[in-house]
Amino acid sequence: MHFLIFLGSVRDSTPPNPPRLGLRVARACADQIEHDGAHSAEIIDPxxxxxxxxxxxxxxxxxxxxxxDLDALAQRIQAADGYVMISPEYNHSMSPALAHLLNHFGSSLFSYKPSAIVSYxxxxxxxxxxxxxxxxxxxxxxxxxxxxMIQIPRARDVLDEAGNVSDEAEAADWAAYFDRTFQQLFWWADATRQHRQKVDPHSLARPFRRDPSQRNAPG
Structure with a gap:
């Protein structure tokens, strides 16, 4: 199966240092998803x-x-089997950069597939x-x-620039921690993919494609 990893950061300068801490997290997620060769992952960088x-x-x-480029990303979203959403925290909420990117696409592209939440x-x-x-x-x-869910405190110390765990003594523990979330993601992605092949969910509930009135109650 193929998974998209959405990086929720557009910082590209200092401070802070490093400016793209989330990229380390995204690379760690991609490595974990692909480690046994059964699945593939693609990082979506805003x-x-x-x-x-x-x-x-x-x-x-x-x-x-x-x-x-927007249309190409829409096609990638529609073709993917699931998603990994990576975000830092701003005012007790998700990254504005991640929300801005995702808000460019309707729910019909993402729906009936699972996602995993990763924060740092x-x-x-x-x-x-x-x-x-x-x-x-x-x-x-x-x-x-x-x-x-996966939460990574002190991510700068935990992961190096390539997304590897800096302390080799803790590498196995972090791999197991990541794997718990991703095994759930794989199970649900496989289940939903199989069921989508049997029944088109959009034939049961029409996708939201035109305007907000599609969600209005009658009357």
């Missing part, structure tokens, strides 16, 4: 996409005028409060998060 100065989601463009911090809490807030956001996207 710095690779020009989202423009004025917010306009993918589904709001006429079909002939959708920006190429330079301090001792590991982004726990952001992780809790992300559950509601991801549920609304339709990619319900698995119950096990």
């Amino acid at each position: 710095l690779d996409y020009d989202l423009g100065g004025i917010f306009k989601p993918h589904f709001a463009y006429p079909a002939s005028r959708v920006p190429d 911090s330079a301090g001792q809490w590991g982004g726990t409060r952001a992780a809790v807030a992300m559950r509601t956001f991801l549920s609304e996207l339709g990619c319900l998060p698995v119950s096990a």
Whole structure:
């Protein structure tokens, strides 16, 4: 199966140092997902996409005028079997950069697939409060998060630039900690993929594609 790892940071300068602590976390997640060769992972870095100065989601463009990179990402989202969402914590909530990126796409692309929540911090809490807030956001996207979450406090000390655990004595413990979450992700991704092949979920509940009135109650 193939998984997209969404990096929730656009910082590319100091301070803080290192400026892209989340990239270490994303690389660690990719390595863990791919370690036995059964699955593949792709890091989605918001710095690779020009989202423009004025917010306009993918589904709001006429079909002939959708920006190429935005459309390519929409296709990747639709084709993926599941998602890993990585976020630091801002004001007890998820990264604005991650929310901004994800908000460009409708729930019909993400829905009926699982997600995993991964948070991190330079301090001792590991982004726990952001992780809790992300559950509601991801549920609304339709990619319900698995119950096990990953929190990485003091991520700069735990992971090196390549995403490897810095202390070899702790490497096995961190691998087991990551694996608990990702095994849940793999199980649900396989289950939902098999069921989507039997029954098209969008034929049962029409996807949200046009405007907010599609969610209005009658009357």
